[in-house]
Amino acid sequence: IQLTQSPSSLSASVGDRVTITCRASQGISSYLAWYQQKPGKAPNLLIYTASTLQSGVPSRFSGSGSGTDFTLTISSLQPEDFATYYCQQLISYPLTFGGGTKVEIK
Amino acid sequence: QLQLQESGPGLVKPSETLSLTCSVSGGSISSSTYYWGWIRQPPGKGLEWIGDVNYSGPTHDNRSLRSRVTISVDTSKNQISLKLSSVTAADTAVYYCARGAVVTKVFENWGQGTLVTVSS
Numbered sequence: 001i002q003l004t005q006s007p008s009s010l011s012a013s014v015g016d017r018v019t020i021t022c023r024a025s026q027g028i029s030s031y032l033a034w035y036q037q038k039p040g041k042a043p044n045l046l047i048y049t050a051s052t053l054q055s056g057v058p059s060r061f062s063g064s065g066s067g068t069d070f071t072l073t074i075s076s077l078q079p080e081d082f083a084t085y086y087c088q089q090l091i092s093y094p095l096t097f098g099g100g101t102k103v104e105i106k
Numbered sequence: 107q108l109q110l111q112e113s114g115p116g117l118v119k120p121s122e123t124l125s126l127t128c129s130v131s132g133g134s135i136s137s138s139t140y141y142w143g144w145i146r147q148p149p150g151k152g153l154e155w156i157g158d159v160n161y162s163g164p165t166h167d168n169r170s171l172r173s174r175v176t177i178s179v180d181t182s183k184n185q186i187s188l189k190l191s192s193v194t195a196a197d198t199a200v201y202y203c204a205r206g207a208v209v210t211k212v213f214e215n216w217g218q219g220t221l222v223t224v225s226s
Contacts (some may be wrong), residue, residue, distance in 0.1 A: 009117075024224065031211075033210075033212045033213075035153075035213075037153075041218075042202055042204075042216035042217065042218055043153065043213070043216060044216075045212055045213060045214055046175075048210050048212040049210060054214070058110065059175055084124075086152065086153055088155075089210075090152075090211040090212060093166045094155055094167075094168040094169065094170070095155045095158075095211065096155065097152060097153040097154070098152070099152050100152045100153075
């Protein structure tokens, strides 16, 4: 299953609302997760089953979607949110990741 | 607190076998609630799932790696290992081990990663 993220990169300002899209090549129900990765660090789980917030993750992060189309939304971008975001499908092997979306400072 | 630490050679010659170990502390790899995976990331690129293992169940691996992968667990040492044979420069990457929840399959905990370079 291929996952296509868009955009591949974006520039935004602190306080902006940011939306990232992940599209699956076939239906994956709600078996989708989102990770955040900062330079030189391991990825960090943000959301699973498309919309469930991982414990400890700020509520400004939210996820939605099912089937083939999913979104990750950051309601008010904070300085620590500048990073690369990846989606991952969890319905079938191999457990593929999207290509990533880099969120940069405008 | 759970910690995962990858270790192994940072430089491997082409055609040889890459061998990495993930040492787990603060938790048992024998738990039926979790499974263990390997993910890699070539420099400047995205994430690639390599494979996973549960201490008591079958392993899964990425068919794109053409059966070069062996993942196993050593419960006596609380370690997971990865072997990737016949490596080429395309296998140069940061290799991560991670703990996943069996129910959701998501990787909740990650090691810091280790860079392996394939070069003669």
